[in-house]
Amino acid sequence: MHKIASALTIAGTDPTGGAGIQADLKVFQEREVYGMSVITSVVAQNTEGVQDVQHLTVDFIEKQLDAVLTDIPPQAIKTGMIATVEMMELIAKKLKNSTIPYVIDPVMVAKSGHSLMDKTSREVIRQTLIPLATVVTPNVPEAEILVGFDIQTNDDAEKAAKLIVDELGAQAAIVKGGHLTGEAIDVLYDGNELYYFQSERFNTKHTHGTGCTFSAAITAELAKGKSVKDAVELGKAYITKAIEYPLELGKGNGPTNHWGYRLEGLPAQKEIVDK
Numbered sequence: 517m518h519k520i521a522s523a524l525t526i527a528g529t530d531p532t533g534g535a536g537i538q539a540d541l542k543v544f545q546e547r548e549v550y551g552m553s554v555i556t557s558v559v560a561q562n563t564e565g566v567q568d569v570q571h572l573t574v575d576f577i578e579k580q581l582d583a584v585l586t587d588i589p590p591q592a593i594k595t596g597m598i599a600t601v602e603m604m605e606l607i608a609k610k611l612k613n614s615t616i617p618y619v620i621d622p623v624m625v626a627k628s629g630h631s632l633m634d635k636t637s638r639e640v641i642r643q644t645l646i647p648l649a650t651v652v653t654p655n656v657p658e659a660e661i662l663v664g665f666d667i668q669t670n671d672d673a674e675k676a677a678k679l680i681v682d683e684l685g686a687q688a689a690i691v692k693g694g695h696l697t698g699e700a701i702d703v704l705y706d707g708n709e710l711y712y713f714q715s716e717r718f719n720t721k722h723t724h725g726t727g728c729t730f731s732a733a734i735t736a737e738l739a740k741g742k743s744v745k746d747a748v749e750l751g752k753a754y755i756t757k758a759i760e761y762p763l764e765l766g767k768g769n770g771p772t773n774h775w776g777y778r779l780e781g782l783p784a785q786k787e788i789v790d791k
C-alpha cells in the first residue's frame with residue numbers, strides 16, 4: 517500500500533479541460549497528489565467563451581462534500597467557481613472548524629468576460645470564505661473588488677494583499693499580475709513578509725485556466741506539507757512553464773501545458789525523482 521497526500525477541489529467544470537475542475541485534477545495528478553472533486557456548477561464553455569451555466573443545488577453539493585469528507589479527508593482544499601451566496605454559506609459551514617489548508621481562487625469572471633459569480637456573492641465571499649483561507653489568489657480585477665480600490669502598480673498589489681490579510685482575515689494573499697503589463701509579477705503577503713514571484717511575460721493567447729492551474733498547484737504543494745511561500749514558488753514555476761509551452765488546441769484562448777515543466781523541471785522536481 518502506498519501512502520499519498522490527497523487534495524480536493526470544489527469548483528465548476530470546463531468540458532474542454534483547460535479550466536475549472538478538469539484543470540485542477542490534471543495538476544493534482546501531475547504533482548503526485550490524489551485528486552478529488554466536488555462540482556458546484558456545470559459550465560458549457562470552451563476556449564472561445566462560456567455558452568451556458570447550470571448550478572447544482574446546494575443540497576446536492578452538500579451530499580458530494582459529505583461523500584468526500586467522511587471517507588477520504590483531504591490534506592488540502594481549494595475552491596474555484598462558487599457562483600451563489602447559498603453555495604458560499606454551505607462551504608463556509610463545512611470548513612468553519614477545519615484545520616485543512618484552504619486555498620481560495622475567488623473566480624468571478626471568465627477570461628471571455630462571462631460572469632461566473634453573481635454580484636451579491638462578490639460581497640458575501642469577503643465575509644464568509646475569505647476569513648477561512650490559508651491563501652487567497654485573486655487576479656487584479658478580483659482583488660480590486662475585494663479591496664475596493666484600483667490596482668495598477670506593484671505598490672497597489674502589495675496594499676491589496678496586505679488588506680486581504682490584515683482586514684479581511686485571510687492568513688495569506690497573493691495578488692496575481694497576469695492582467696498588468698511588463699513582467700508577470702505576483703505579490704504574496706503571508707501576514708509577516710511580502711514576497712515577489714516574477715517571470716517573463718509570454719506573448720500568447722493560450723491563457724485559458726491559468727488562475728485555476730496556479731491555485732491548484734499551490735493546493736497540491738500545501739497537501740504535501742509545504743509552507744505557503746514554498747507552495748507558491750512551485751505554483752509559479754508550474755504555471756510559468758505551462759504558459760511558456762502552449763498546446764496547439766482550441767480556436768480561442770487555448771489551454772496551458774501541464775507537461776511544460778517537465779521540459780525544464782521545477783524546484784521540487786528533484787524531490788519527486790528521488791522518491
Ligand SMILES: Nc1ncnc2c1ncn2[C@@H]1O[C@H](COP(=O)(O)OP(=O)(O)OP(=O)(O)O)[C@@H](O)[C@H]1O
Nearest residue numbers: 655692693694695700716717718725726727728730
Ligand atoms: N502572459 C503571461 N506570461 C507569463 N505569466 C503569466 C501570463 N499571464 C498570466 N501569467 C501568470 O499566470 C498566473 C495566473 O494569473 P492570471 O492573472 O492569468 O490568473 P486569472 O486571471 O485568475 O486566470 P483565469 O481567470 O484564466 O483562470 C500568475 O502567476 C500570472 O503571473
Ligand SMILES: Cc1ncc(CO)c(N)n1
Nearest residue numbers: 528529535536597626725
Ligand atoms: C469553471 C471555471 N472556473 C474558472 C474559470 C476561470 O478561468 C473558468 N473559465 N471556468
